[in-house]
Amino acid sequence: MRRFIWIALATLLLTPNSRFLYAEEGKKLKVVTTMPDFADMAREIGGNHVEVESLTKGIEDIHGVPVRPSIVAKLAQADVLIELGLGAEHAWVPALVETSNNQKIQQDHKGIGDIIVSDGVLPREVPQDLSRKEGEQHPQGNPHLNVDPSKGKAMATNIANGLSANAPQYAKDFEANLAKYLEKIAAKEKEWQAAAEKLKGIKCVSYHRDMIYLVEYLGMTTIGEIEPKPGVPPSSSHTAQLIEDMKAQGVKIVIREPQYSEKLPNDIAQKTGAKVAKVAVMVGGHPEAKTWIETVDANIQALLEAAGVK
Numbered sequence: 001m002r003r004f005i006w007i008a009l010a011t012l013l014l015t016p017n018s019r020f021l022y023a024e025e026g027k028k029l030k031v032v033t034t035m036p037d038f039a040d041m042a043r044e045i046g047g048n049h050v051e052v053e054s055l056t057k058g059i060e061d062i063h064g065v066p067v068r069p070s071i072v073a074k075l076a077q078a079d080v081l082i083e084l085g086l087g088a089e090h091a092w093v094p095a096l097v098e099t100s101n102n103q104k105i106q107q108d109h110k111g112i113g114d115i116i117v118s119d120g121v122l123p124r125e126v127p128q129d130l131s132r133k134e135g136e137q138h139p140q141g142n143p144h145l146n147v148d149p150s151k152g153k154a155m156a157t158n159i160a161n162g163l164s165a166n167a168p169q170y171a172k173d174f175e176a177n178l179a180k181y182l183e184k185i186a187a188k189e190k191e192w193q194a195a196a197e198k199l200k201g202i203k204c205v206s207y208h209r210d211m212i213y214l215v216e217y218l219g220m221t222t223i224g225e226i227e228p229k230p231g232v233p234p235s236s237s238h239t240a241q242l243i244e245d246m247k248a249q250g251v252k253i254v255i256r257e258p259q260y261s262e263k264l265p266n267d268i269a270q271k272t273g274a275k276v277a278k279v280a281v282m283v284g285g286h287p288e289a290k291t292w293i294e295t296v297d298a299n300i301q302a303l304l305e306a307a308g309v310k
């Protein structure tokens with residue numbers, strides 16, 4: 001009998017997540033997200049059972065959010081942290097999570113409250129070696145899949161599963177809300193695919209290499225970026241080459257993400273006869289678009305306008 005008790009006790013202590021399972025009936029789950037996109041989805045799925053806050057407003061550079069003590073305080077209080085993953089937030093989130101000393105949200109799923117929206121999604125552009133010669137910001141492949149209209153389902157499902165693991169008493173509600181949300185996305189996808197027909201084959205460039213998933217969804221192609229490599233500031237020689245390539249290939253659109261100054265994209269557009277399209281890399285980049293679905297709408301609308309095929 002004593003042996004049994006010891007085994008039971010050891011199992012309880014060694015099961016990494018069991019001690020931190022959130023299970024208080026009637027209390028709201030405190031959810032913190034790295035991007036407003038995931039905050040919107042967590043509200044859709046969590047309904048009345050969650051209290052949600054995004055650590056960013058949507059015009060920051062997700063690879064380099066300034067470290068603030070207020071972020072640590074929010075992480076310390078959180079039951080759940082929802083992040084993009086694939087190393088996108090590696091410059092700021094890991095150190096702040098460690099400082100928060102909150103065991104529930106320890107990264108790489110060490111804490112049950114760590115929800116990674118890119119789980120199970122195969123990233124593009126995974127580096128072949130570890131030298132980081134392609135820049136520091138995309139160490140595990142291109143992480144900007146939240147702008148891809150076809151990834152909404154995977155992101156929302158990961159969020160719903162993560163919330164259910166943390167508050168199993170509400171799992172049925174989360175499942176029902178997820179089903180409703182996925183229906184909304186499916187209805188919008190018909191519109192987005194119709195827009196894609198109009199944009200097919202159009203060439204563009206962007207400031208940062210964050211548009212590959214959206215551009216591919218729309219049947220467009222991207223021929224380069226204003227940044228020579230992710231996170232490397234523009235140089236005059238690279239800009240001159242980009243302008244030449246754009247002229248040679250008939251590029252019609254310069255995508256300007258709202259976190260960057262519009263000066264250089266405007267100059268490049270003027271020299272090449274292209275049009276500038278403001279395309280948000282996170283919810284919040286278009287002030288009027290409050291949700292992930294509205295942001296996808298606004299992004300596609302901006303591209304249609306710039307392409308002159310509205």
Ligand SMILES: [Zn+2]
Nearest residue numbers: 137209210230
């Ligand atoms: Zn990036």
